[in-house]
Structures are given as C-alpha cells and as structure tokens.
Amino acid sequence: MAISIILLFLPLIFFSSFSSSTIDRLSGASSLSVEHADDVLTSPDGVFSAGFFPVGDNAYCFAIWFSEPYSEGNRTIVWMANRDEPVNGRKSELSLRKSGNVIITDAGRLTVWSTDTVSESSVFLYLHENGNLILQNSEGGVLWQSFDSPTDTLLPQQLLTKDMQLVSSRSQGNYSSGFYKLYFDNDNVLRLLYGGPEITVYWPDPELMSWEASRSTFNSSRIAFLDSLGYFSSSDNFTFMSADYGERVQRILKLDFDGNIRLYSRKYRMDKWTVSWQAMSQPCRIHGTCGPNSICSYVPHFGRKCSCLPGFKIRDRTDWSLGCVQEFNLTCTRNETGFLKLSNVEFFGYDYGFFANYTFGINWLDCSSTVVKQLNRTYTKHQENASLKFVVRFAMVVGSVELGVIFILWCFFIRTHRNSSAELKKATQGFSKEIGRGAGGVVYRGMLSDHRIAAVKRLNDAYQGEAEFQAEVSTIGKLNHMNLTEMWGYCAEGKHRLLVYKYMEHGSLAEQLSSNSLGWEKRFDIAVGTAKGLAYLHEECLEWVLHCDVKPQNILLDSNYQPKVSDFGLSRPLKRGSQANKGFSKIRGTRGYMAPEWVFNLPITSKVDVYSYGMVLLEMISGKCPAEEIENRRVVTWVREKMKQATEMSSWIEMIIDPKLEGKYDKGRMEILFEVALKCVAEDRDARPTMSQVVEMLLHQENDSELV
Incomplete structure (x- = not known):
C-alpha cells in the first residue's frame, strides 16, 4: 500500500517542481532577464525552451533549444534572435512592450533586436509545442513568429x-x-x-x-x-x-x-x-570548406581532412574556413618559379581551361618594369627545313610588329581610360538615377562629359558578372544594326564592370506595355523592327549570334519608338552555317519565354530565339505576361482555347486583344501577327519559321495594307 501511494504522488511532485521553474508565456509589460536562469519560456509539452543562451565569455543570445540535452550540458539550438549581436551578461533582457513590440536590449541601453510589431489590443508571447515562438494578439492574430525567420x-x-x-x-x-x-x-x-x-x-x-x-x-x-x-x-x-x-x-x-x-x-x-x-x-x-590555399581530402572512418598546400601554413587552427597563408616571401630578385605537381588533386571550381599535351615555360618577375619576361627555353631539335625556317622567322617578325602596335594601343587605352569608373560615377551623380534593373545588374541614367545622355549598366559583383560582361562586350562590339542597341564604351577597373549605352528615351517595351502609350501601329512597327534585329543576328552579321533571352525587358525604345534589341549577357556565338550549338552548360533565358528545347535537352538552335519572339508577340497582342498563368493555364494554351471557343476570327480576336487598345486596331495586321506568333511558339522547333521568314511575312502584310 505504501508503494502505491509513493507511485501515485511522484507525477504530482515532478509537475510541481517543473512548473515552479518555468514560464509558459509573457503577457502585458513583462520581460525575461539574462541574469535569471529561471527566466525561460517552455512549450506546453516541455520539449522546447526559449531564453538567453551563453555563446561566449559574458555573451548571450536569445534562443530556442530542445529542453533535454543530447549530452551533459550540451543543448541543441534550433533558433537564435540576435546571433550576430550577443548581449552582455548583466542587465540585458527580452521585453514585451504594451505597444505590441518585443525587443532585446543590451545592458539595459542599446536595442539589438526587435519584432517591429504594433498592436492596439493586448498581446502575449508563447512557445508552441512544435518549437515556434509566437507573438499573438487577443483576437488570435499572429503578429510575428520565429518560423518566419529561421537561422540554420x-x-x-x-x-x-x-x-x-x-x-x-x-x-x-x-x-x-x-x-x-x-x-x-x-x-x-x-x-x-x-x-x-x-x-x-x-x-x-x-x-x-x-x-x-x-x-x-x-x-x-x-x-x-x-x-x-x-x-x-x-x-x-x-x-x-x-x-x-x-x-x-x-x-x-x-x-x-x-x-x-x-x-x-x-x-x-x-x-x-x-x-x-x-x-x-x-x-x-563543398566550395570553401577548407578555405583558400588548402587541400581537402576524404579519409574513411574519419571524414573530411584539411591540409595546407606546400609552402603555406594554417591561418587559424580553430577555423579551417580561414584557410592557409604563405610561408615564403615574394621578392624582386630573379627567383625562378615553376609548377609543383600534386598527385590526385583537382582545383574544383577554379578550372580556366584544359590544355592537353602542352608544355609551359618557366617565368620570372622583373619588378622594376612590372612585365613578365620569358626565359629562353631549350627544346629537343628536329631536322630543320630551310623553307619552313624562313616562314617561321617571317612570322616572328610580323608577330613582333603586331605586338608592338598592340602595346602602343594598349598604352593609349590605359592613358585615356585611367579614371573611367570615377568619370561614370560623376556622370550618373553617384549612381543615383536608376532607370532599370535585372538579374545581371542595375542601369543608371547619366550625362557624359560631351553632354550625351547615356545609360550606364553596372554589373553585379556575383560570380557570373565577369562572364556576362565579357559576353556583352565581345558580342555588341561586332554588331551594327539599327534595331540593335548601341554601346558607346565600357569600364573594367578592378572589380568595376560598367557598360555604357545610348540612352533610350522610352525605356523598355515591358514598361510601355504596362502603360497606355502604345497604340496598335506602334506595336506592329516594334514587332517588325525587333524581327529585323534578330534576323540580322541569326543570318546576316559576320559571326552569327543567339541572343538567348528575348523578352520585352530586353527590347528598348528610342525617341521614335524604334526598337533596339539589348542585353547580350546570355548571348552565344554560332558558327556560320551551323545548325545547332551543343556548348551550353546550363539553361539560359527567362521563365515563360524559354523554348522547350532548354528543358528537354534538345540541340539549341536559332529557333529558341524565334520561340521567345513569338511569346513577345503574344504579350504585345493580349497584354498577358507569359511568366504568369491565366486561369491556371499558360498564355499559349489560353490563346488556343479561346480560338476553339470562338465561332469566327473576329470574335476570337476580341476575346484575346489587350483591353488597353480599346478596340482600336487593324484587323488584317492583327490576324497576320497572330498567325506569325502561333507559328513561332510551335512546340516542334522545325515547324517554326526563321526570323528572316518572319520579317517577310510581316512586311508582306504591311505592303498589302498599303496597296489596299
């Protein structure tokens, strides 16, 4: 009997002890102090706790953790509020204000974290059984919750x-x-x-x-x-x-x-x-796992192991992410440098190119002239041919002359472009007049020293910025067409990557489509001009080019609404006469405008641009953006369903036409534009026309209209 009584009262004793040292919620004007170990919120089932957690010497963060440790004294942290701004171990607290805001103050003075919430009714803070810290008002509305701002x-x-x-x-x-x-x-x-x-x-x-x-x-x-x-x-x-x-x-x-x-x-x-x-x-x-100048290796039953490259030593033994530093000094004496062979090592993420069966010479650095000079190298001699020897010597002379010319031009370029980034910063008033932005960078309006109005594109510092810069410069520098954007210059100083274009007064086609300024005639002319620009890229310029990102945002309009195809950061050259390009390592383009070939790993041809152009035409006609679904369907599917529902062409057009046109359009031009658009967005790329055929179809309709 005595045993039964003891067993009966054990849960009551445990519950009493548990509840006396925990808090289930904060309400009114209350707080949790860093100085009181008992100031901890606990979930109803006791699984989670929230309070100040020590993260260093006299440094605390407000955190949520599993109440039960996984080993003696070790807690599993699942969330932190002020992980980058720990507070002092004295007079710091988390406070619930009457205004409905929750703040963390450091030593009673500085606010380091806040929920930034306001409530006219009373609020309370509690810890849910799933580990979510919730700030709720008396009406049951959630003002803030930790689940919306996870840490790691x-x-x-x-x-x-x-x-x-x-x-x-x-x-x-x-x-x-x-x-x-x-x-x-x-x-x-x-x-x-x-x-x-x-x-x-x-x-x-x-x-x-x-x-x-x-x-x-x-x-x-x-x-x-x-x-x-x-x-x-x-x-x-x-x-x-x-x-x-x-x-x-x-x-x-x-x-x-x-x-x-x-x-x-x-x-x-x-x-x-x-x-x-x-x-x-x-x-x-995993990139950066061992830091710079290091080698990462995998050891069975141990895991990852980091070590330094020969000639380097670890920077901080407690933190491998800092990598290694050199133990040698680079001097201006004529010290020979060379390559060190490291067996079974790969420079993951740093490959510039693969060169099979190449021999690289040894170089030395002359610090007085800051020019890399090449030492004489001895190779195994083969039997010489007199004619071949003459040709080689002649080529060397011509090459030397060319190098001299290039050097003079380069010196001139350096002298005339030394402070181009500063000049462009001044021209754009400190890059303050933003006129557009995209994934690659931001575009600013500026006035050059000769009073020309320019659009300055400032590329992001992301890892793809250099590739986009090189693609833009190398492509546009070879193009010359009235329907392609005109680049006036560029800047490549340090980390700065800037492109300077002629300013387009009417912005992008995307901006104009969202307004009421584009009538039917302007839309048709833009369609024709854009087609001409793409046809030039695909079939007429010296080096054929795939744009790979045709969309309204990349079609700019000058003062006369003349279209200019722009943004060649994703473009790719195509060998003249080639039917396909297999050199793409990843999908390029924008969702909604991309051809099916990208998804199904089919050969990439100029027909990907044709498909994107067709989607642009549908957007110009209907006012519907392909990136957004209409009635839970893609634009192409929606248009074709409307065609089936209509009994005749005119009623079908009325169901699809952009309401901004207010019924003012040329029926003949509308029908041909629809026909061209639907041909361009055919699933089978072979069923799509070329851009030159698109130009012919549009101009044929335009000539017919003039004759009538």
Missing part, C-alpha cells in the same frame, strides 16, 4: 519559402552567421551557396542543368516542407525521405557550419543526434 535549422511543420533562407553558423563553437546559405534561387530551384570571398552555388551540382539534377524551374511557388515523419518535399521537385522514416522521432534539418545540409534524428530525448540524410556525400565538393 528547419523544424518539422516549418515552411521554407522564397523570402527565407537558412544560414550556417560560423564554426563549431561560433553561432554567428557563416558562409553558407540554403535558399530558393530566382529560377525557382532550391540551392546551396557559398558566400565567402567568392560566391559559388555548389548544390545541386553546377555542372548539371536543373533538369539533369531532377529539378524543375517552372513552379514559382518556391516552398519546401519537412513533415514529422521525415519526408521532405520542395516545389522544384526535390524530395528525400529519412533513413528512419516514421513516428515518435525528433528531427531537425540543419545547414551545418561545414556547408552540408543534414537531417538529424533521435528517438529518445536524451539520445545523441544521428544523421539520417545529408545533401553532400562528398564533403570536399
């Missing part, structure tokens, strides 16, 4: 959306923001990015196109979710299942400080966490 961890039932990202911690013991991010990219794909000294996307494998990695770019909802059973799904078709899939298991999806994202599981609260899934099976494929 995703909990079951917590969404990851296009406006969120997971950011790794700095190192094993440093909880501040690190170099790695999990986020939805602009192409709707969930990616891992290294944001250290360089910016590199490393997962999914950058050498694969999205569809090769089983990812889809067509779902713009950009949402990912981990359920309580261990199943993860993302809107880009990426899914995985935990190795211990099932109920009664605690789970966290965490972006670790080493750049790998892992799913951790444990069955019982006091157990250690085990990895039940991870994104990268080869840790050395």
Whole structure:
C-alpha cells in the first residue's frame, strides 16, 4: 500500500517542481532577464525552451533549444534572435512592450533586436509545442513568429519559402552567421551557396542543368516542407525521405557550419543526434570548406581532412574556413618559379581551361618594369627545313610588329581610360538615377562629359558578372544594326564592370506595355523592327549570334519608338552555317519565354530565339505576361482555347486583344501577327519559321495594307 501511494504522488511532485521553474508565456509589460536562469519560456509539452543562451565569455543570445540535452550540458539550438549581436551578461533582457513590440536590449541601453510589431489590443508571447515562438494578439492574430525567420535549422511543420533562407553558423563553437546559405534561387530551384570571398552555388551540382539534377524551374511557388515523419518535399521537385522514416522521432534539418545540409534524428530525448540524410556525400565538393590555399581530402572512418598546400601554413587552427597563408616571401630578385605537381588533386571550381599535351615555360618577375619576361627555353631539335625556317622567322617578325602596335594601343587605352569608373560615377551623380534593373545588374541614367545622355549598366559583383560582361562586350562590339542597341564604351577597373549605352528615351517595351502609350501601329512597327534585329543576328552579321533571352525587358525604345534589341549577357556565338550549338552548360533565358528545347535537352538552335519572339508577340497582342498563368493555364494554351471557343476570327480576336487598345486596331495586321506568333511558339522547333521568314511575312502584310 505504501508503494502505491509513493507511485501515485511522484507525477504530482515532478509537475510541481517543473512548473515552479518555468514560464509558459509573457503577457502585458513583462520581460525575461539574462541574469535569471529561471527566466525561460517552455512549450506546453516541455520539449522546447526559449531564453538567453551563453555563446561566449559574458555573451548571450536569445534562443530556442530542445529542453533535454543530447549530452551533459550540451543543448541543441534550433533558433537564435540576435546571433550576430550577443548581449552582455548583466542587465540585458527580452521585453514585451504594451505597444505590441518585443525587443532585446543590451545592458539595459542599446536595442539589438526587435519584432517591429504594433498592436492596439493586448498581446502575449508563447512557445508552441512544435518549437515556434509566437507573438499573438487577443483576437488570435499572429503578429510575428520565429518560423518566419529561421537561422540554420528547419523544424518539422516549418515552411521554407522564397523570402527565407537558412544560414550556417560560423564554426563549431561560433553561432554567428557563416558562409553558407540554403535558399530558393530566382529560377525557382532550391540551392546551396557559398558566400565567402567568392560566391559559388555548389548544390545541386553546377555542372548539371536543373533538369539533369531532377529539378524543375517552372513552379514559382518556391516552398519546401519537412513533415514529422521525415519526408521532405520542395516545389522544384526535390524530395528525400529519412533513413528512419516514421513516428515518435525528433528531427531537425540543419545547414551545418561545414556547408552540408543534414537531417538529424533521435528517438529518445536524451539520445545523441544521428544523421539520417545529408545533401553532400562528398564533403570536399563543398566550395570553401577548407578555405583558400588548402587541400581537402576524404579519409574513411574519419571524414573530411584539411591540409595546407606546400609552402603555406594554417591561418587559424580553430577555423579551417580561414584557410592557409604563405610561408615564403615574394621578392624582386630573379627567383625562378615553376609548377609543383600534386598527385590526385583537382582545383574544383577554379578550372580556366584544359590544355592537353602542352608544355609551359618557366617565368620570372622583373619588378622594376612590372612585365613578365620569358626565359629562353631549350627544346629537343628536329631536322630543320630551310623553307619552313624562313616562314617561321617571317612570322616572328610580323608577330613582333603586331605586338608592338598592340602595346602602343594598349598604352593609349590605359592613358585615356585611367579614371573611367570615377568619370561614370560623376556622370550618373553617384549612381543615383536608376532607370532599370535585372538579374545581371542595375542601369543608371547619366550625362557624359560631351553632354550625351547615356545609360550606364553596372554589373553585379556575383560570380557570373565577369562572364556576362565579357559576353556583352565581345558580342555588341561586332554588331551594327539599327534595331540593335548601341554601346558607346565600357569600364573594367578592378572589380568595376560598367557598360555604357545610348540612352533610350522610352525605356523598355515591358514598361510601355504596362502603360497606355502604345497604340496598335506602334506595336506592329516594334514587332517588325525587333524581327529585323534578330534576323540580322541569326543570318546576316559576320559571326552569327543567339541572343538567348528575348523578352520585352530586353527590347528598348528610342525617341521614335524604334526598337533596339539589348542585353547580350546570355548571348552565344554560332558558327556560320551551323545548325545547332551543343556548348551550353546550363539553361539560359527567362521563365515563360524559354523554348522547350532548354528543358528537354534538345540541340539549341536559332529557333529558341524565334520561340521567345513569338511569346513577345503574344504579350504585345493580349497584354498577358507569359511568366504568369491565366486561369491556371499558360498564355499559349489560353490563346488556343479561346480560338476553339470562338465561332469566327473576329470574335476570337476580341476575346484575346489587350483591353488597353480599346478596340482600336487593324484587323488584317492583327490576324497576320497572330498567325506569325502561333507559328513561332510551335512546340516542334522545325515547324517554326526563321526570323528572316518572319520579317517577310510581316512586311508582306504591311505592303498589302498599303496597296489596299
């Protein structure tokens, strides 16, 4: 009987002790102090706790963690409010204000974090059983929640959306923001990015196109979710299942400080966490994992191992991400330098090119002239041919003369363009007059020293900026057509990459379509001019060019609404007479305007631009953007369904025509434009016309109209 009584009262004793040292919610004007260990919010089931957590010597962050440690004294942190601004261990607190705002103050003075919320009714802060810290008003409305601003961890039932990202911690013991991010990219794909000294996307494998990695770019909802059973799904078709899939298991999806994202599981609260899934099976494929000037290797039963290159030493033994520093000094004496062979080592992410069967000479640095001079090299001599010897010597003389001319021109270029970036900054009034922006950079309006009005495109510092700059300069410099944008110059100083174009008074076609300024005649003329510009690129210029990103944003309009095809950052040269280009390493273009060939890995031809042009025509006619669905259907499908519903051509046109035209249009031109558009957006690329055929069809209709 005595035993029964003891067993009966044990839960009551435990509950009393538990409830006396925890707080279930904050309400009114109340606070949690860093100086009181008992000032902790606890979820109703006791699984999660929230309070100030020590992150260093006299440094604290407000965090959420699993109440049960995974080992003695070690807590599993799932969220932090002020991870990059820890507070003092004295007089710091989290306060709930009567205004409805929650703030964290450092030593009672400086506010380091806030929910930035306001409420006219009373509010309270509580910790949900799923680990979500929620600020709610008396009417039940959620003003703020921690699930909307994750740090490095995703909990079951917590969404990851296009406006969120997971950011790794700095190192094993440093909880501040690190170099790695999990986020939805602009192409709707969930990616891992290294944001250290360089910016590199490393997962999914950058050498694969999205569809090769089983990812889809067509779902713009950009949402990912981990359920309580261990199943993860993302809107880009990426899914995985935990190795211990099932109920009664605690789970966290965490972006670790080493750049790998892992799913951790444990069955019982006091157990250690085990990895039940991870994104990268080869840790050395994670960019920046060992820092600069280092070698990453994988050792079985140990894992990743970092070491320094010969001649370098580790910068900080507690943090490999800082890499290694050189142990040698570069001097201005004539020290020979050469290549050191490293067996079984790959410069992942740094390949400039592959050169088979090449011999490279040894160079030395003459610091007085800052010119790399080449030493004489001895090769095995073959039997000489007198004629060949003469030809070689003649070529050397001609080459020397050419090099001299190039050197003089280069010196002139340096002398006349020394401060071009500063001049352009002055011309644009400190890059303050923004007139447009895109994924590659921002465009500013400026006045040059000769009073010409220019559009200055300032490329982003992202990793693709240099490639886009080189493509733009090398392509436009060879083109000359009235329907192609005119480039006046460029700047390449240090990290600055600037392109200078003639200013277009009426902006882009996209801007004009959103207004009421484009009548039917202007739209038809723009369609003809754009077709002429693309036909020149595809068939008439010295080096044929695929634009790869034809859309209204890249069609500019001058003072007379004359169209100019612009933005050649994604363009690609096509050998004259070639039918296809197989050199594309990734999908190019903009969602809604891209041809099916990109998705289905078919040969890329000039017909991809034809398809994009057809989508532009449909947008000019209907006013509907192809990037957005209409009645849950793509624009092409919507147009064809309207055609089936209509009994005659005129009624079909009335159902589709842009309302901004107010019924004012030429019926004959409208019909031919529709016909051309539908031919251009045919699924089968062989059924599409060439751009020169498009020009002929449009001009034929225009001539017929004039005769009538």
